[in-house]
Amino acid sequence: MSIMSYNGxxxxxxxxxxxxxxxxxxxxGEQMTTVAVDQKKVHKISDKVxxxxxxxxxxxxxxxxxxxxxxxxxxxxxxxxxxxxxxATMISNLCYQHRFGSFFTEPLVAGLDPITSKPYxxxxxxxxxxxxxxxxxxxxTGQEYLLGVCETFWRENMNADDLxxxxxxxxxxxxxxxxxxxxxxxxxxxTKDNVNVRTIKARMD
Amino acid sequence: xxxxxxxxxxxxxxxHEEFKADYLHEPVVSQFSFPLPPLGIQPKEFVGxxxxxxxxxxxxxKGTTTLAFLYEPATPADQGGIIIAVDSRAxxxxxxxxxxxxKILDIGDRMVATMxxxxxxxxxxxxxxxxxxxxxxxxxxxxxxxAAASKYFANVLYGYKGxxxxxxxxxxxxxxxxxxxxxxxxxxxxxxxxxxxxGSGSLNAYGILDQHYKxxxxxxxxxxxxxxxxxxxxxxxxxxxGVCNLVHISPEGKTRYPGRDVxxxxxxxxxELGRDIAYDPRDD
Numbered sequence: 411m412s413i414m415s416y417n418g419x420x421x422x423x424x425x426x427x428x429x430x431x432x433x434x435x436x437x438x439g440e441q442m443t444t445v446a447v448d449q450k451k452v453h454k455i456s457d458k459v460x461x462x463x464x465x466x467x468x469x470x471x472x473x474x475x476x477x478x479x480x481x482x483x484x485x486x487x488x489x490x491x492x493x494x495x496x497x498a499t500m501i502s503n504l505c506y507q508h509r510f511g512s513f514f515t516e517p518l519v520a521g522l523d524p525i526t527s528k529p530y531x532x533x534x535x536x537x538x539x540x541x542x543x544x545x546x547x548x549x550x551t552g553q554e555y556l557l558g559v560c561e562t563f564w565r566e567n568m569n570a571d572d573l574x575x576x577x578x579x580x581x582x583x584x585x586x587x588x589x590x591x592x593x594x595x596x597x598x599x600x601t602k603d604n605v606n607v608r609t610i611k612a613r614m615d
Numbered sequence: 616x617x618x619x620x621x622x623x624x625x626x627x628x629x630x631h632e633e634f635k636a637d638y639l640h641e642p643v644v645s646q647f648s649f650p651l652p653p654l655g656i657q658p659k660e661f662v663g664x665x666x667x668x669x670x671x672x673x674x675x676x677k678g679t680t681t682l683a684f685l686y687e688p689a690t691p692a693d694q695g696g697i698i699i700a701v702d703s704r705a706x707x708x709x710x711x712x713x714x715x716x717x718k719i720l721d722i723g724d725r726m727v728a729t730m731x732x733x734x735x736x737x738x739x740x741x742x743x744x745x746x747x748x749x750x751x752x753x754x755x756x757x758x759x760x761x762a763a764a765s766k767y768f769a770n771v772l773y774g775y776k777g778x779x780x781x782x783x784x785x786x787x788x789x790x791x792x793x794x795x796x797x798x799x800x801x802x803x804x805x806x807x808x809x810x811x812x813x814g815s816g817s818l819n820a821y822g823i824l825d826q827h828y829k830x831x832x833x834x835x836x837x838x839x840x841x842x843x844x845x846x847x848x849x850x851x852x853x854x855x856x857g858v859c860n861l862v863h864i865s866p867e868g869k870t871r872y873p874g875r876d877v878x879x880x881x882x883x884x885x886x887e888l889g890r891d892i893a894y895d896p897r898d899d
Contacts, residue, residue, distance in 0.1 A: 415709055418853070436894060442678075442815055442854050447894070454899050551709055589678065589853040590709040596896045607896045613878040615704075615849040615856030 413514045414465050414536075416441060418590030419451050420552035421462030422581050423520035424564060425529040425544060426573035429601045432460050432520040432531075433581045435552070435612075436594040438467060447593040447614075451550070455481055458600050459494045459521035461501070464550030465536070466514035473513050476504055494521035494530035498540055505538030512536045516549040520600070527602040546580075552588035559583045570606075574599045578610050585612055647743075659779040678706035678854025680816030681718060681729040682824065682844055683787045683796050685809045689831045696865035697787050697794045700841030701729055702816070702849050703857035703874060714857040715874075723748050725869055726761060726788030727862055728768070731814040732801065733781035740782060744768045761788040765797035765805055773803035783813040789864050816848030816855040823847045838863065838872070846880040 418439045423432045438449035452462045453474055461477060463470035480500055481492055498519040505512065518533045532542035533549050541547065545564050548556035563576040578597050585592040595610040652661035681701040688695035705713040718730040720741045728744065730737040747767055751759045765786040772782055782801040798813065799805050810828055812820040823844040838861060845859040858874030885892045
């Protein structure tokens with residue numbers, strides 16, 4: 411088994427009208443064994459900007475620390491709020507700096523522009539190639555299952571409720587077929603007024 | 616023998632001895648012929664070279680939990696016998712290729728075999744064993760013993776040792792000697808056991824079985840133990856899941872119980888213990 415699926419885990423982000431959703435499963439495994447069922451892979455970077463880190467958990471943790479360090483430095487130096495695009499570029503640069511010995515984690519950024527509330531989602535590979543489509547992105551062991559199912563659930567200009575529903579249904583469907591992810595899910599719904607965090611009951615096998 | 620009809624011989628000259636020689640012989644161990652790779656290449660190497668060493672797409676493997684145990688009735692109201700419980704997931708690597716596989720295969724009226732390892736290997740060779748058992752019963756006018764059926768199975772598998780077969784089966788049944796479980800695998804092993812589990816989730820299942828197993832149990836206790844052990848195995852082992860299929864073989868006969876969703880079982884179990892399993896997300 412590859413190092414990218416050693417721990418397992420899946421993250422999904424979907425964009426709507428002035429809102430984004432980011433969802434994660436809760437499994438932390440070591441190959442076939444499930445070790446923990448409370449490991450979320452989505453982390454808050456600032457008020458309306460979240461990052462998801464799938465892949466090798468040890469590298470994901472290291473990368474998260476490096477991201478928080480650079481984000482802190484940025485905010486102090488520039489004295490302004492971090493836009494999701496800027497964070498994505500920052501993570502991309504961080505990843506590419508390790509081009510010849512990369513971290514085994516695929517980062518995903520989802521958030522709203524702190525001023526305009528324009529939704530932004532993007533995913534990148536382990537060495538920082540950004541892909542920022544306008545509909546949805548997924549990383550992790552369940553990526554292929556998610557992209558297929560999201561294609562049917564996603565609609566243009568969804569409101570926060572519809573977006574949450576689509577995201578939750580998509581990740582639950584993917585967890586049905588991915589043995590390396592599951593054991594519960596958490597969905598963050600980010601709107602310009604607030605961030606709603608909900609746990610989804612999932613299959614426990 | 617196949618393809619030969621009575622008409623090919625003159626009925627008048629057919630005597631009883633000739634008939635016996637033709638039709639009442641012991642079935643040969645295996646009349647199958649499997650074409651081998653050319654140029655003396657070993658089958659294992661050939662498969663490895665073309666499908667990769669992992670054999671991921673070639674067959675379902677690894678993901679399984681199967682268990683079986685013998686028990687004596689605790690009260691006169693119980694039957695005792697054998698409980699066989701299995702999960703229903705088929706996986707290829709981390710891809711769940713099926714959620715509803717029946718891993719308890721029938722061999723006879725009061726005998727079954729469980730399936731772990733390569734699905735095709737298990738299904739095919741169990742079918743061969745079932746055929747042998749049927750022919751044996753017709754010839755001997757008595758049902759075959761579990762020991763004999765499992766020994767035939769083990770001998771067949773031993774004949775293909777080193778050719779890449781992947782089978783881990785438990786042959787379980789009730790015969791004239793009483794209940795019996797034989798674990799048979801593609802390495803050629805065959806062992807008689809009272810408590811047995813096979814598959815990637817077997818260690819987890821053993822944990823529950825060793826904790827709660829008693830030689831004397833009520834039928835209800837025994838079934839609950841089977842369901843519980845499979846449920847716990849599917850919880851920890853990502854290769855196992857789906858529903859738990861359970862069969863009870865008693866002196867009276869074989870009872871199949873409808874599949875129970877292991878995820879549902881987990882939530883019921885947590886509620887029973889009063890355990891709070893709800894994950895409280897923190898926004899950090």
